Amino acid sequence: MDDLASLSIAVVGGGPTAVALLESLIHSRNTIGPDVSLEVSVFDPTSNPWCGRSFAPDRPEALTNTYTNTMSVRHWQPEHVGIWLKTHGYAEFAGNNFAPRALIGRYFKESARQAASIMEDFTFIREQVTGLTVVDDRVRVYTQNGSHAFDYAILSVGSSDRFDPYGLEGQESFCIRPYPLKDALAGVDLDEHIGIIGTGLTAVDLVMALKADKHRGRITLFSRNGLLPAVRPPSLNYELQRFTVKAIEERAAVKGGLTLADLVHLVHEELDQACTSPEPIKDEIFSTRYGIDRLRHQLMHIDDGRVAYAILIKTLLVLQDAWYFLNPADKARVAGFRHIYCSLCCPMPRTRAAQILDLAEAGQLEVVRGVSSVTKDEGGQFVAVAADHPPFHFDRVFSAGSSGNEPDRKAIPLVDTLLRSGEGRAHPFGGLDIERTTSRLLDVNGRPQPRLYAVGTMTSGAFQVLNGYIVLMRRTAHIADTILQHHQERRNRSSGHRAGDVVENA
Numbered sequence: 001m002d003d004l005a006s007l008s009i010a011v012v013g014g015g016p017t018a019v020a021l022l023e024s025l026i027h028s029r030n031t032i033g034p035d036v037s038l039e040v041s042v043f044d045p046t047s048n049p050w051c052g053r054s055f056a057p058d059r060p061e062a063l064t065n066t067y068t069n070t071m072s073v074r075h076w077q078p079e080h081v082g083i084w085l086k087t088h089g090y091a092e093f094a095g096n097n098f099a100p101r102a103l104i105g106r107y108f109k110e111s112a113r114q115a116a117s118i119m120e121d122f123t124f125i126r127e128q129v130t131g132l133t134v135v136d137d138r139v140r141v142y143t144q145n146g147s148h149a150f151d152y153a154i155l156s157v158g159s160s161d162r163f164d165p166y167g168l169e170g171q172e173s174f175c176i177r178p179y180p181l182k183d184a185l186a187g188v189d190l191d192e193h194i195g196i197i198g199t200g201l202t203a204v205d206l207v208m209a210l211k212a213d214k215h216r217g218r219i220t221l222f223s224r225n226g227l228l229p230a231v232r233p234p235s236l237n238y239e240l241q242r243f244t245v246k247a248i249e250e251r252a253a254v255k256g257g258l259t260l261a262d263l264v265h266l267v268h269e270e271l272d273q274a275c276t277s278p279e280p281i282k283d284e285i286f287s288t289r290y291g292i293d294r295l296r297h298q299l300m301h302i303d304d305g306r307v308a309y310a311i312l313i314k315t316l317l318v319l320q321d322a323w324y325f326l327n328p329a330d331k332a333r334v335a336g337f338r339h340i341y342c343s344l345c346c347p348m349p350r351t352r353a354a355q356i357l358d359l360a361e362a363g364q365l366e367v368v369r370g371v372s373s374v375t376k377d378e379g380g381q382f383v384a385v386a387a388d389h390p391p392f393h394f395d396r397v398f399s400a401g402s403s404g405n406e407p408d409r410k411a412i413p414l415v416d417t418l419l420r421s422g423e424g425r426a427h428p429f430g431g432l433d434i435e436r437t438t439s440r441l442l443d444v445n446g447r448p449q450p451r452l453y454a455v456g457t458m459t460s461g462a463f464q465v466l467n468g469y470i471v472l473m474r475r476t477a478h479i480a481d482t483i484l485q486h487h488q489e490r491r492n493r494s495s496g497h498r499a500g501d502v503v504e505n506a
């Protein structure tokens, strides 16, 4: 009997990326080992399986910030999400459009249910994973209630949703988690002066929800740099020709790594190829404008540099590989531009930008930078101090900032066990170190672990760019192929040995 006819896999974290993992595992099984039985267990204590922290049921103002056509759970079928939207009566959200994130959450849930039904064995275990170790070629997964053994394990845990730079947690009228919006905004008085920590897409969701509620009080958004998400340019039907993974690999192979200058050079080649100038991008990167002035300028000029800017957004697809090869000194330099990069490459829809500008011009909304402290005074109001401004007084404060690539707190004990045993090693720029093309964990000696994989936040140091579902979904394809290939090789070796035994016995 073939004792390797089945393959058991633990997926730690049951968010949107896990859905893509299920789909990719089925696809790889069908192409690499069609007779292998897939036995998959997903661990997550969440009350919202498959939605993660960003796609759970919520108000419609919690909107996708990428076109829905980038949100397919199938790497080989990008139109899958559009088909689902059309079949379920939501054609208006398909293609180059944005949708309520809760709707995409429904798509994730339904896709996961279908994928699970195709597998020979599937279990969702509502428990937090607290440890992982490989013993005798099996991965042991520990939870608070016991342990389970698998052939492979994939870490697919997300990032932290806590951002509290001023230590306000626990204060009345301070909301540390802005989602679901429907809970966060419950009880807000229409005349309250609202302070929002953060000026990114979450802050924009909050403003849109307050606007929908016909909020009358002032709204102040504040952050270190005061950069709102840029205004998304019209979509561009263009495929990158020069700034590609292949070009990056070739250049890195010749030079033994990449410099920032190499990457800038490739971007310039790409823009030349598209017969467009880099000037609009340079203008944005090195601009001194911020807040509402910057938004107004972008809305006025968005069509001037739209090709260059749309191409810049597309480079996101390749940036994980580019970052992987970039030398450490340039990685450190680039980190200083992260806020600009996030603003440019995670832009907001033009209609939202126009509404923000309207609120600002009506005197209801402002964007402030350089806030150094937020405290609560004796009267129960929050007081924010910013350079060049009199103190701001807020009735209520929301945290809408980003904790960057800081991992979900629930994942920390698990990562600690891997680091302590040496089965994983810390990446100098955060998270766990992995092999680029397979996402296998590297052990303390830099050896790839064939049984342990990571995708998403835990790969933040290796890949840095994690804020697009399409990027994470594509990595799941590498992982699934690598697991199926590794399993097939073992199977071939095992059947070779058995054939040898038969000949010997004969």
Ligand SMILES: Cc1cc2nc3c(=O)[nH]c(=O)nc-3n(C[C@H](O)[C@H](O)[C@H](O)COP(=O)(O)OP(=O)(O)OC[C@H]3O[C@@H](n4cnc5c(N)ncnc54)[C@H](O)[C@@H]3O)c2cc1C
Pocket (backbone or CB within 6 Å): 012, 013, 014, 015, 016, 017, 018, 043, 044, 045, 046, 051, 052, 053, 054, 055, 063, 064, 065, 066, 071, 127, 128, 129, 130, 156, 157, 158, 159, 202, 408, 410, 411, 412, 414, 455, 456, 457, 466, 467, 468, 469, 470, 472
């Ligand atoms: C507000 C917001 C809006 C976004 N909008 C978009 C968008 O429109 N388009 C887009 O492409 N991307 C968007 N993103 C990026 C988005 O986060 C990712 O695309 C996607 O949600 C990542 O999914 P994930 O499964 O990797 O992580 P998560 O969604 O964070 O899910 C990870 C899961 O792991 C679980 N977990 C953690 N630790 C453990 C443990 N120890 N044991 C068991 N389970 C554990 C958690 O409970 C969680 O359910 C958005 C992000 C945010 C914050």
